Amino acid sequence: MRLKFRPVDSSFYDLFSEAAKHLVVGSQLLSEMLSDGNSKAEIAQRMREAEHAADETTHSIIRRVNSTFVTPFDREDIYHLASALDDVMDMMDEAVDLVLLYEVTSLPAETTQQVEVLQRCAELTAEAMPSLESMGKLDEYWIEINRLENTGDKSYRRILANLFSGEYEALEVLKLKDIVESLEGAIDAFEKVANIVEQIAVKES
Amino acid sequence: MRLKFRPVDSSFYDLFSEAAKHLVVGSQLLSEMLSDGNSKAEIAQRMREAEHAADETTHSIIRRVNSTFVTPFDREDIYHLASALDDVMDMMDEAVDLVLLYEVTSLPAETTQQVEVLQRCAELTAEAMPSLESMGKLDEYWIEINRLENTGDKSYRRILANLFSGEYEALEVLKLKDIVESLEGAIDAFEKVANIVEQIAVKES
Amino acid sequence: MRLKFRPVDSSFYDLFSEAAKHLVVGSQLLSEMLSDGNSKAEIAQRMREAEHAADETTHSIIRRVNSTFVTPFDREDIYHLASALDDVMDMMDEAVDLVLLYEVTSLPAETTQQVEVLQRCAELTAEAMPSLESMGKLDEYWIEINRLENTGDKSYRRILANLFSGEYEALEVLKLKDIVESLEGAIDAFEKVANIVEQIAVKES
Numbered sequence: 001m002r003l004k005f006r007p008v009d010s011s012f013y014d015l016f017s018e019a020a021k022h023l024v025v026g027s028q029l030l031s032e033m034l035s036d037g038n039s040k041a042e043i044a045q046r047m048r049e050a051e052h053a054a055d056e057t058t059h060s061i062i063r064r065v066n067s068t069f070v071t072p073f074d075r076e077d078i079y080h081l082a083s084a085l086d087d088v089m090d091m092m093d094e095a096v097d098l099v100l101l102y103e104v105t106s107l108p109a110e111t112t113q114q115v116e117v118l119q120r121c122a123e124l125t126a127e128a129m130p131s132l133e134s135m136g137k138l139d140e141y142w143i144e145i146n147r148l149e150n151t152g153d154k155s156y157r158r159i160l161a162n163l164f165s166g167e168y169e170a171l172e173v174l175k176l177k178d179i180v181e182s183l184e185g186a187i188d189a190f191e192k193v194a195n196i197v198e199q200i201a202v203k204e205s
Numbered sequence: 206m207r208l209k210f211r212p213v214d215s216s217f218y219d220l221f222s223e224a225a226k227h228l229v230v231g232s233q234l235l236s237e238m239l240s241d242g243n244s245k246a247e248i249a250q251r252m253r254e255a256e257h258a259a260d261e262t263t264h265s266i267i268r269r270v271n272s273t274f275v276t277p278f279d280r281e282d283i284y285h286l287a288s289a290l291d292d293v294m295d296m297m298d299e300a301v302d303l304v305l306l307y308e309v310t311s312l313p314a315e316t317t318q319q320v321e322v323l324q325r326c327a328e329l330t331a332e333a334m335p336s337l338e339s340m341g342k343l344d345e346y347w348i349e350i351n352r353l354e355n356t357g358d359k360s361y362r363r364i365l366a367n368l369f370s371g372e373y374e375a376l377e378v379l380k381l382k383d384i385v386e387s388l389e390g391a392i393d394a395f396e397k398v399a400n401i402v403e404q405i406a407v408k409e410s
Numbered sequence: 411m412r413l414k415f416r417p418v419d420s421s422f423y424d425l426f427s428e429a430a431k432h433l434v435v436g437s438q439l440l441s442e443m444l445s446d447g448n449s450k451a452e453i454a455q456r457m458r459e460a461e462h463a464a465d466e467t468t469h470s471i472i473r474r475v476n477s478t479f480v481t482p483f484d485r486e487d488i489y490h491l492a493s494a495l496d497d498v499m500d501m502m503d504e505a506v507d508l509v510l511l512y513e514v515t516s517l518p519a520e521t522t523q524q525v526e527v528l529q530r531c532a533e534l535t536a537e538a539m540p541s542l543e544s545m546g547k548l549d550e551y552w553i554e555i556n557r558l559e560n561t562g563d564k565s566y567r568r569i570l571a572n573l574f575s576g577e578y579e580a581l582e583v584l585k586l587k588d589i590v591e592s593l594e595g596a597i598d599a600f601e602k603v604a605n606i607v608e609q610i611a612v613k614e615s
Contacts, residue, residue, distance in 0.1 A: 101571050170379065202280055
């Protein structure tokens with residue numbers, strides 16, 4: 001899966017794009033998990049593979065920072081952006097993992113909206129990464145990610161209200177709350193990526 | 206509400222003071238929410254407005270960093286401080302939001318102590334922001350914020366112990382725990398602001 | 411306890427080693443807490459002392475950054491590493507604190523594995539701190555910490571699955587979940603320390 005994304009001579013921009021593409025895969029797996037008739041175990045396995053591929057990309061970036069004398073922007077910023085992209089994958093992986101771990105068979109309807117937000121965030125982030133080279137058109141990306149984060153937050157709150165409406169028993173609430181919080185955490189992690197990109201642009205401007 | 210705080214030609218110090226003043230408003234709204242006879246919905250609405258005003262101040266700071274050639278201290282530090290101040294508001298907003306969302310009618314008594322700590326932290330932070338210009342008298346501010354954070358932590362732990370003492374049923378514990386955790390999170394966020402101010406002073410010294 | 415670790419003329423490397431040694435003490439106290447026949451209250455008291463000693467070391471580092479003109483590496487990095495080491499102690503202290511607070515008498519068996527991971531992480535971190543001076547042999551440290559974090563994560567997930575298997579009632583799940591999450595949080599905090607050390611090495615390289 002990784003090779004598909006990985007050009008022979010990859011620059012930092014290529015590696016960041018690669019990292020973001022792993023997140024597109026991850027968000028697609030989340031949406032597969034929500035639709036019936038899919039093997040959750042098989043999806044969890046593919047998510048684990050995507051997560052490992054993302055880890056390798058992260059380490060390629062760190063290794064390249066080590067071995068490169070001149071970097072396109074501050075070494076620390078490269079490091080922060082790489083870790084932030086990695087954090088998104090970890091949160092998406094956690095969500096899938098908890099569904100399996102808690103043996104949850106059905107999720108609240110609004111989780112679909114959370115996952116749609118995650119898919120859109122992943123696409124936007126994958127589109128934004130190449131723009132790091134020119135630092136162009138990044139404002140639209142931040143603004144849209146922030147708008148999506150607000151949408152996701154509304155869904156998250158509606159889910160919480162429903163969980164506590166009395167139709168679920170406490171243990172079920174605990175399980176489902178952990179899962180929707182992972183999804184919300186993944187959305188927030190996308191916003192953090194956008195904030196770091198914003199910081200880099202601020203410094204490079 | 207914002208205009209009240211916003212001088213015509215505001216410097217970075219003015220903007221940080223403005224950001225801190227939004228937190229004073231937020232902490233006051235929290236204390237109003239705890240006293241009986243107030244409309245929680247109306248308070249939540251005013252908190253939302255305060256939160257939006259705080260967001261605008263944060264973005265004014267970022268825009269100014271973009272458009273200013275010489276900044277009083279590192280661009281990244283300005284960015285970090287602005288985000289940290291914004292995080293406090295988000296946590297206070299979350300607390301109010303959860304009270305409404307979970308339809309909680311009465312909170313544990315000690316939440317009053319948490320909110321008193323938040324009000325004191327907000328006042329101290331608002332007083333400290335102008336001192337960033339001279340870097341003077343900031344030690345007292347850090348020390349006092351840390352002392353307050355410890356006080357808040359003690360209240361938080363007492364509340365947790367009571368929640369699990371058996372008088373509350375599981376779902377109620379889940380709801381109240383989320384709310385007191387948001388309040389504790391807001392206090393921790395004030396400590397993080399103080400730590401960033403400390404870092405800035407360390408670097409400028 | 412602090413004096414034991416604190417050389418008369420301590421350099422930054424000595425202070426970081428000292429900070430890491432407090433974590434070795436903390437992880438040992440956690441393992442004592444898990445073995446029967448120990449007074450949890452007495453262990454919590456010793457943990458509090460270790461936590462205060464760790465705070466003092468953190469402040470010694472900050473003070474030294476203030477009073478030193480030339481620092482071995484970036485002031486901010488020294489600050490970040492000091493805070494990250496402090497965070498580990500806070501998480502370990504929280505775990506012990508919650509056991510007492512929630513009056514938990516028996517913990518899931520796998521918490522032993524989490525604490526073993528914490529003890530190993532503490533030892534590795536204490537061994538790595540002096541290497542900051544030469545920046546040597548740090549790769550092995552990162553790799554091993556990351557491997558341990560994965561092991562800890564597996565134990566953590568097994569515990570969660572068991573907690574929700576139906577044998578525990580909701581309130582008990584809430585209590586135990588908080589405690590195992592603190593332990594997991596302490597392991598993650600060790601990984602964060604390793605990541606900061608990695609960042610420093612990246613910059614100094």
